[in-house]
Amino acid sequence: MDISLTFAKFWGWYLIIFFLILSLNPKRTKQIFDDLRDEKFLILSSFMAIIIGLLSIIFHNVWEPNYKIIITLIGWFSLIIGLALFIFPKPTVNWLQITNVKFVQVIYTLLFFVGLFLLNRVYQLIHY
Numbered sequence: 225m226d227i228s229l230t231f232a233k234f235w236g237w238y239l240i241i242f243f244l245i246l247s248l249n250p251k252r253t254k255q256i257f258d259d260l261r262d263e264k265f266l267i268l269s270s271f272m273a274i275i276i277g278l279l280s281i282i283f284h285n286v287w288e289p290n291y292k293i294i295i296t297l298i299g300w301f302s303l304i305i306g307l308a309l310f311i312f313p314k315p316t317v318n319w320l321q322i323t324n325v326k327f328v329q330v331i332y333t334l335l336f337f338v339g340l341f342l343l344n345r346v347y348q349l350i351h352y
Contacts, residue, residue: 231284231295232342239339243332253328260309260317270309277303291345294338 246253259265280299286292308316344350 227284228286228292228295229346231280232291232346235295235298236339236342236346239335240343243336243339246329246332250329257321260320263313266309266313266317270306270313273302273306274310275306277301277306291342294342 260269277299280295281303284292284295284299286296305316
């Protein structure tokens, strides 16, 4: 199987599951922001984001103008956020704290549609 399709499956399912968790339990969003104040949670989260971002970039750094660039951008975004949280924890957390819950809901709703798009590329449910 093509590595792009594997990553499209991973990120598609991840984004949809993430959306469902945050939609069915809206208090979870606030809890995540509150947990970022805990240094242990912050370090663990930043390491996870760095690892996931690096793996995505190492195995899939494709800059083609199709669905593959979305996968690459997600990997780069994960790496950048992970590095920012690890290197500059306080400013990054403060920047993330500025965002309100409605903005976060809009972002993860958009990511839900990105997940649907990626899964549609893999399973070809809707042809266009």
